[in-house]
Amino acid sequence: AANSMWGGRFAGGADRVMEAINASIDIDRRFYRQDIRASQAHAAMLVAQGIVSAEDGAAIHRGLDQVLAEIEEGRFTFSRALEDIHMNVEARLKEIVGEPAGRLHTARSRNDQVATDFRLWVRDALDGLDERLRDLQAALIGRAEQEAGTLMPGYTHLQAAQPVTFGHHLLAYVEMLGRDRGRLADCRERLNESPLGAAALAGTSFPIDREATARALGFDRPMANSIDAVSDRDFALEFLSALSILAVHLSRFAEELVLWCSEGFRFVGLSDAFTTGSSIMPQKRNPDAAELVRGKAGRVIGDLNALLIVMKGLPLTYGKDMQEDKEPVFDAVDTLDLCIAATAGMVRDLAVDRERMRKALSAGFITATDLADWLVRELGLPFREAHHVTGSLVAKAEAAGCDLAALPLAELRSVEPRIHEGVLSVLTPEQAVASRVSLGGTAPERVREAAAAARERWL
Numbered sequence: 368a369a370n371s372m373w374g375g376r377f378a379g380g381a382d383r384v385m386e387a388i389n390a391s392i393d394i395d396r397r398f399y400r401q402d403i404r405a406s407q408a409h410a411a412m413l414v415a416q417g418i419v420s421a422e423d424g425a426a427i428h429r430g431l432d433q434v435l436a437e438i439e440e441g442r443f444t445f446s447r448a449l450e451d452i453h454m455n456v457e458a459r460l461k462e463i464v465g466e467p468a469g470r471l472h473t474a475r476s477r478n479d480q481v482a483t484d485f486r487l488w489v490r491d492a493l494d495g496l497d498e499r500l501r502d503l504q505a506a507l508i509g510r511a512e513q514e515a516g517t518l519m520p521g522y523t524h525l526q527a528a529q530p531v532t533f534g535h536h537l538l539a540y541v542e543m544l545g546r547d548r549g550r551l552a553d554c555r556e557r558l559n560e561s562p563l564g565a566a567a568l569a570g571t572s573f574p575i576d577r578e579a580t581a582r583a584l585g586f587d588r589p590m591a592n593s594i595d596a597v598s599d600r601d602f603a604l605e606f607l608s609a610l611s612i613l614a615v616h617l618s619r620f621a622e623e624l625v626l627w628c629s630e631g632f633r634f635v636g637l638s639d640a641f642t643t644g645s646s647i648m649p650q651k652r653n654p655d656a657a658e659l660v661r662g663k664a665g666r667v668i669g670d671l672n673a674l675l676i677v678m679k680g681l682p683l684t685y686g687k688d689m690q691e692d693k694e695p696v697f698d699a700v701d702t703l704d705l706c707i708a709a710t711a712g713m714v715r716d717l718a719v720d721r722e723r724m725r726k727a728l729s730a731g732f733i734t735a736t737d738l739a740d741w742l743v744r745e746l747g748l749p750f751r752e753a754h755h756v757t758g759s760l761v762a763k764a765e766a767a768g769c770d771l772a773a774l775p776l777a778e779l780r781s782v783e784p785r786i787h788e789g790v791l792s793v794l795t796p797e798q799a800v801a802s803r804v805s806l807g808g809t810a811p812e813r814v815r816e817a818a819a820a821a822r823e824r825w826l
């Protein structure tokens with residue numbers, strides 16, 4: 368049978384394959400709430416502008432409330448033949464209220480409608496993610512406070528570099544997540560303009576009030592250009608970009624958890640709740656949740672790429688290609704909802720092995736920089752020369768199979784005769800960490816201040 372929505376021009380129905388490729392209802396039914404809300408705002412505006420009668424407006428409003436209730440209560444039958452959420456809702460509205468339903472689509476197109484719905488949905492998703500990120504920051508800050516004085520090796524090139532505190536390391540992620548939240552807030556700000564009233568692409572001859580619908584839907588203002596309004600998907604791209612960066616942050620942390628609970632490190636233990644065993648090796652405890660957070664980051668980055676590639680060759684304005692915009696966005700949001708929650712769970716359950724971390728500091732001559740700094744400060748050596756002297760001392764310690772702090776003073780003097788006892792105050796990891804009091808540094812007192820500041824700023 369011909370389509371009831373545009374049957375005027377069509378005699379035959381769609382091929383079965385056409386229906387399958389064309390229908391988006393399985394995906395976009397997810398924003399039924401936004402669709403109904405936007406339709407109600409549009410209808411109210413049509414009434415206020417004298418374009419639709421108050422009776423018809425009231426019937427539409429009531430009918431849409433009923434459609435909403437039917438969907439929420441699972442009593443609604445979605446139809447692929449009706450393509451998408453917009454047509455499904457409107458068709459049901461017609462069954463409920465009859466003729467007035469046909470007036471709802473005055474001065475509107477699915478092009479501005481879908482752009483409006485999608486922005487509303489992304490806006491809600493942004494707010495939800497911000498809340499979850501805040502919770503993850505809370506978990507990290509809480510841990511950082513407990514571990515403000517816990518010494519561990521800091522790494523560059525994954526080689527032991529300088530001692531830091533575990534709390535300091537955790538707070539690094541709090542900062543990254545703070546910028547992620549900032550990116551989401553920026554994205555929200557730019558996307559919060561209303562496409563509604565752009566109609567198909569050119570605007571409309573009806574005396575509509577775009578300011579009113581924008582306000583009713585919580586947008587800051589109407590979008591300025593009707594062509595841009597129906598063509599733009601950069602709000603979705605910007606959102607996915609921010610989510611991809613966030614996913615990279617979560618993935619780096621997940622990778623560190625995987626490393627830290629591996630046999631070579633054993634700095635932390637993950638709880639039963641976030642690990643699995645092996646079906647063959649009884650001794651195993653695998654960090655699956657962390658690995659999946661790391662793996663799923665690839666998926667989110669893929670979602671961004673999928674939409675970038677869909678959009679890059681499209682002429683203005685709307686093309687059906689753009690119907691492919693929703694799935695990657697929904698997928699990225701669902702994926703990150705899980706990843707953020709799993710990360711927060713792992714952080715809260717983490718068993719920290721302070722002794723193992725401290726022991727790891729006795730390898731790698733981790734206070735070599737402190738020794739070089741001491742030579743500069745106390746003996747007035749140029750840093751390059753101090754670096755050289757320290758290098759020779761590291762070689763000696765290596766040959767002797769001991770740590771720098773364990774080298775006898777005579778050995779130290781054999782390389783640089785002016786070295787005196789004072790040097791013993793900088794050679795332990797405790798001393799090294801305590802001395803790094805510069806702003807943003809790893810000294811425990813600074814870490815405690817930083818945790819308090821982060822609490823103030825982000826929670």
Ligand code: ARG
Pocket residue numbers: 391395450451452477478481685687689690691
């Ligand atoms: N389901 C469509 C989408 O998501 C709605 C817009 C359809 N517009 C059109 N001109 N066919 O993109």
